[in-house]
Amino acid sequence: xxxxxxxxxxxxxxxxxxxxxxxxxxxxxxxxxxxxxxxxxxxxxxxxxxxxxxxxxxxxxxxxxxxxxxxxxxxxxxxxxxxxxxxxxxxxxxxxxxxxxxxxxxxxxxxxxxxxxxxxxxxxxxxxxxxxxxxxxxxxxxxxxxxxxxxxxxxxxxxxxxxxxxxxxxxxxxxxxxxxxxxxxxxxxxxxxxxxxxxxxxxxxxxxxxxxxxxxxxxxxxxxxxxxxxxxxxxxxxxxxxxxxxxxxxxxxxxxxxxxxxxxxxxxxxxxxxxxxxxxxxxxxxxxxxxxxxxxxxxxxxxxxxxxxxxxxxxxxxxxxxxxxxxxxxxxxxxxxxxxxxxxxxxxxxxxxx
Amino acid sequence: xxxxxxxxxxxxxxxxxxxxxxxxxxxxxxxxxxxxxxxxxxxxxxxxxxxxxxxxxxxxxxxxxxxxxxxxxxxxxxxxxxxxxxxxxxxxxxxxxxxxxxxxxxxxxxxxxxxxxxxxxxxxxxxxxxxxxxxxxxxxxxxxxxxxxxxxxxxxxxxxxxxxxxxxxxxxxxxxxxxxxxxxxxxxxxxxxxxxxxxxxxxxxxxxxxxxxxxxxxxxxxxxxxxxxxxxxxxxxxxxxxxxxxxxxxxxxxxxxxxxxxxxxxxxxxxxxxxxxxxxxxxxxxxxxxxxxxxxxxxxxxxxxxxxxxxxxxxxxxxxxxxxxxxxxxxxxxxxxxxxxxxxxxxxxxxxxxxxxxxxxxxxxxxxxxxxxxxx
Numbered sequence: 203x204x205x206x207x208x209x210x211x212x213x214x215x216x217x218x219x220x221x222x223x224x225x226x227x228x229x230x231x232x233x234x235x236x237x238x239x240x241x242x243x244x245x246x247x248x249x250x251x252x253x254x255x256x257x258x259x260x261x262x263x264x265x266x267x268x269x270x271x272x273x274x275x276x277x278x279x280x281x282x283x284x285x286x287x288x289x290x291x292x293x294x295x296x297x298x299x300x301x302x303x304x305x306x307x308x309x310x311x312x313x314x315x316x317x318x319x320x321x322x323x324x325x326x327x328x329x330x331x332x333x334x335x336x337x338x339x340x341x342x343x344x345x346x347x348x349x350x351x352x353x354x355x356x357x358x359x360x361x362x363x364x365x366x367x368x369x370x371x372x373x374x375x376x377x378x379x380x381x382x383x384x385x386x387x388x389x390x391x392x393x394x395x396x397x398x399x400x401x402x403x404x405x406x407x408x409x410x411x412x413x414x415x416x417x418x419x420x421x422x423x424x425x426x427x428x429x430x431x432x433x434x435x436x437x438x439x440x441x442x443x444x445x446x447x448x449x450x451x452x453x454x455x456x457x458x459x460x461x462x463x464x465x466x467x468x469x470x471x472x473x474x475x476x477x478x479x480x481x482x483x484x485x486x487x488x489x490x491x492x493x494x495x496x497x498x499x500x501x502x503x504x505x506x507x508x509x510x511x512x513x514x515x516x517x518x519x520x521x522x523x524x525x526x527x528x529x530x531x532x533x534x535x536x537x538x539x540x541x542x543x544x545x546x547x548x549x550x551x552x553x554x555x556x
Numbered sequence: 557x558x559x560x561x562x563x564x565x566x567x568x569x570x571x572x573x574x575x576x577x578x579x580x581x582x583x584x585x586x587x588x589x590x591x592x593x594x595x596x597x598x599x600x601x602x603x604x605x606x607x608x609x610x611x612x613x614x615x616x617x618x619x620x621x622x623x624x625x626x627x628x629x630x631x632x633x634x635x636x637x638x639x640x641x642x643x644x645x646x647x648x649x650x651x652x653x654x655x656x657x658x659x660x661x662x663x664x665x666x667x668x669x670x671x672x673x674x675x676x677x678x679x680x681x682x683x684x685x686x687x688x689x690x691x692x693x694x695x696x697x698x699x700x701x702x703x704x705x706x707x708x709x710x711x712x713x714x715x716x717x718x719x720x721x722x723x724x725x726x727x728x729x730x731x732x733x734x735x736x737x738x739x740x741x742x743x744x745x746x747x748x749x750x751x752x753x754x755x756x757x758x759x760x761x762x763x764x765x766x767x768x769x770x771x772x773x774x775x776x777x778x779x780x781x782x783x784x785x786x787x788x789x790x791x792x793x794x795x796x797x798x799x800x801x802x803x804x805x806x807x808x809x810x811x812x813x814x815x816x817x818x819x820x821x822x823x824x825x826x827x828x829x830x831x832x833x834x835x836x837x838x839x840x841x842x843x844x845x846x847x848x849x850x851x852x853x854x855x856x857x858x859x860x861x862x863x864x865x866x867x868x869x870x871x872x873x874x875x876x877x878x879x880x881x882x883x884x885x886x887x888x889x890x891x892x893x894x895x896x897x898x899x900x901x902x903x904x905x906x907x908x909x910x911x912x913x914x915x916x917x918x919x920x921x922x923x924x925x926x927x928x929x930x931x932x
Contacts, residue, residue: 286896290849292835296626300890303619317750317841329618341670341752385673385749415676417748 250513251281253301255322256312257338258289261446262478263498264312266544267336270502271310278510291318298322308332308509316341316388323347330518334509337501339388339523346521348512350505352528354389354475357494358396360530361473362441364492366400369407369439369471376439376471378411379430381451383443384418393443393475393494412437416447424450431458438470445476445493445545448484463488464533477531479545479554485536486555492532498544501526590913591920596861596877600884611891623887628772629762629834630853631879635783636713636827637858638875639820642787643800644867645720645727647821649734650854653712653828654835654847656742657705661833662751662842663689664701665758673749688753698757705829712738713825717818742844751842762837772834779830783823784872796820800867852900856907857882864914882906 252275259265275282283301287294291314298309302325309326311333313319319335323345326333334348369376380397383390401408414430416423431437431454442451455461455470462469465488474481477495484490504524512520531543540546549555589595607614633650640647663679666689674680683690691697712734719730764771787793795816798806807813828847835846861878863870885906889899 283893284895285890288849288896289845291839291843292846293849295839296622297890299622299625300619300887303616303622304613304891315750317752317843318839321839321841385676385747391672415747 350524352496354392357528361494378439445481482546633831636824648731650828652738657829666753668753709825709829714822717821721814721817
């Protein structure tokens, strides 16, 4: 008897749930049309809630990005729901569905990669929730989203281009090496293209480049760079696709006697991309020649402005690509542009530099 | 033989007036609920009802939809783990089987592959190219892709089973090594990149609905029913319980121990591949890292359901209850807007409690059996 009773309770629960499932779209649409008609009246008073879903905070760039976004939102009186996916794309998809169920007004994501950005954007489009993708763009345009991203190819080209011009002064053929990011991330693809654009423009200056996969993972980068440098000790020109890998580069070059300042014999030319505080410090000390800078604060502000604009207009599926032109900070323009780099701004805030 | 006297009855006989006000024995009641096979279902319902006034949003149609959306792939993989736990084993490789089979399926089905992303793959130019995978644009791509996913998953499980059964190696060690090997092989084959261009017919398995019933639900329920029938209605099912309850006795009784173990691990790999079909369909890609964070959820939900880690005790229905409770718990913690670390700590504690509870239940049942034997 009890067995049948328990099964009956379970059955009732499932039926109730499916009654809910079946009617998911209808009430939402009704609510949507109702909310649209009253949007102008209520938006000014209604508390806006934005969910911020990030893949993880493993580098200074993402920590600073997280801080910039959450502080800006909170300063505007916006309620923020935060979710960390711990680098799990499926979990981030489920988190997006969860916050949609909480009826958030918008979602901002730092996706695990370009492909998962597409999958999550599609879910948001279906639910009629505006989505903004921060710094790691979708791999294709199958879904509508607000995207803010640095022009990685151009910025990388500027940084590597500066190094190439400096290398020409050495009157020798260089052995270049690139530390490649996770190629599932369009940022990594753009940075790699920028590097190769310069290499291909200067065939007489460069030997065939060596590629070191990093997967945006410090231990992987360290292991692969160590192997590559042992096999090719004549490498004298390194471009890292992200500044957060400088500690690994130093720990490989130093025991080989190749961690030298600019102008010292045996200096390995170095450049990276991001513009973090480590890069800023190493440029000040004279180890790094150039670094491509993403304007982190501009990106955060531009995305939030576009998101709030879409919410106020009732646009459920905004579709806009916001470009961060960025720039290359080099030893040549350090005097003028040093404090335009977000990593140096952080150092200034901490009182490390003036 | 004399029947054991209940001390309570003796007291009541001494004072007949108290018979009128006999209250139910609370301890017995709690004990009965604790050993009930529907305990976790009761707990889930109670949890839902208690949380309803605190978080009214829990009963919104979209949230309920989400809960039942998250259950199916996890349930599928937990069914495989249930059978493994039934023979007192453990399968840590399921999470890597999910990633590997996700890649295998995409290698067969993908209709377009970006050379910028995958040209470094050792499979480039032979198995995959700019035009897609092995069966790109073929009408048979999806069925063959799924079949290959299930075959590869089963094969990995069979290899686990072989080492455990024939070479008498510890399941923990074998499946841990397989987990590492298979995960890194998937990373090597794809250079850690995702494979996109998956046909819509495949993604619909993860996301689509027939009427208002999700396809993932239909196929997972079929898997569950067949698995439960296998356990309860077939000789193989009885062998599985026998091996888990007492392996020596089962061998003496003529149970083909090695064959049973190999079957169970192959089935576990099959279930992981089955879950991979749903997960990959949802994400619309073959993903080598898919499932890597799921181990705690898989083992936790199965144990919470009541399947014993000591073997010989468990049902697919219990696993469903365990997954339901686990997903409901996670959902509530999310709705409380707790951070990921807090959620994981709470989930870990609940799993620990479930494991402790398993020990208590086993003791209670062992005591009851002793009492019954003494009373017989």
